[in-house]
Amino acid sequence: MSERIVLEEKFAGFSDHWNPRVVAELNGQQVRLAKIHGAFDWHSHEHEDELFFVHRGEFHMEFRDRRVLLRAGDMLVVPRGMEHRPVAESECEIMLFEPVGTVNTGAVVSERTRETLQWI
Amino acid sequence: MSERIVLEEKFAGFSDHWNPRVVAELNGQQVRLAKIHGAFDWHSHEHEDELFFVHRGEFHMEFRDRRVLLRAGDMLVVPRGMEHRPVAESECEIMLFEPVGTVNTGAVVSERTRETLQWI
Numbered sequence: 738m739s740e741r742i743v744l745e746e747k748f749a750g751f752s753d754h755w756n757p758r759v760v761a762e763l764n765g766q767q768v769r770l771a772k773i774h775g776a777f778d779w780h781s782h783e784h785e786d787e788l789f790f791v792h793r794g795e796f797h798m799e800f801r802d803r804r805v806l807l808r809a810g811d812m813l814v815v816p817r818g819m820e821h822r823p824v825a826e827s828e829c830e831i832m833l834f835e836p837v838g839t840v841n842t843g844a845v846v847s848e849r850t851r852e853t854l855q856w857i
Numbered sequence: 858m859s860e861r862i863v864l865e866e867k868f869a870g871f872s873d874h875w876n877p878r879v880v881a882e883l884n885g886q887q888v889r890l891a892k893i894h895g896a897f898d899w900h901s902h903e904h905e906d907e908l909f910f911v912h913r914g915e916f917h918m919e920f921r922d923r924r925v926l927l928r929a930g931d932m933l934v935v936p937r938g939m940e941h942r943p944v945a946e947s948e949c950e951i952m953l954f955e956p957v958g959t960v961n962t963g964a965v966v967s968e969r970t971r972e973t974l975q976w977i
Contacts, residue, residue: 739920741932741933742931743931761908763908763936763955768908786884787883788883788888792930807861810863810865810912811862811863812881813859814882814883821859834888
């Protein structure tokens, strides 16, 4: 703890999509990095709000009634209970801030579900 | 909530130093933005870990026994109880993640203490 975390280096260390890595933990929350490409599963989190920050590229956060374009340097909070899915036409690098234990697909279980995350 | 938050626009909206603004809240935590310049007060937070992310520029996080240079795109977690002070030779834009209610100067009270923060 209290070491410099270089996002550029962390992102260079993996290449698979929809597989978040943990880079920091504080106050019961984790900072996670992910590369995304394509459309994710529709899902929601019953008890967790989720923050998405775009490090590189852009993606749309889709809700059932609208979608929001997020570009590098933008962020958005998805409140607990709200169905959503990220959709990235090209590869996009994102940082997430959410409680320890948050499952990436929420209550949905799919081949993309990651219950155990790797620290990098 | 669940609106796009554009950091570039948020930072353009204020110019004073050491006066954090709140841009988001989730899971009892806040995302705050600050412009810093010079050396802050030595302080620690008894119950809160603090994450610092550099949006633009660079600064040193000083601890009693060492200092860590953080550049744009870098982050660092200061664990609760650890004395620290940010020092920026030139103006630097940072984003903080920390629990709601965290006071910027911790247990120290100075002319820089901000108990009530403005949302932008």
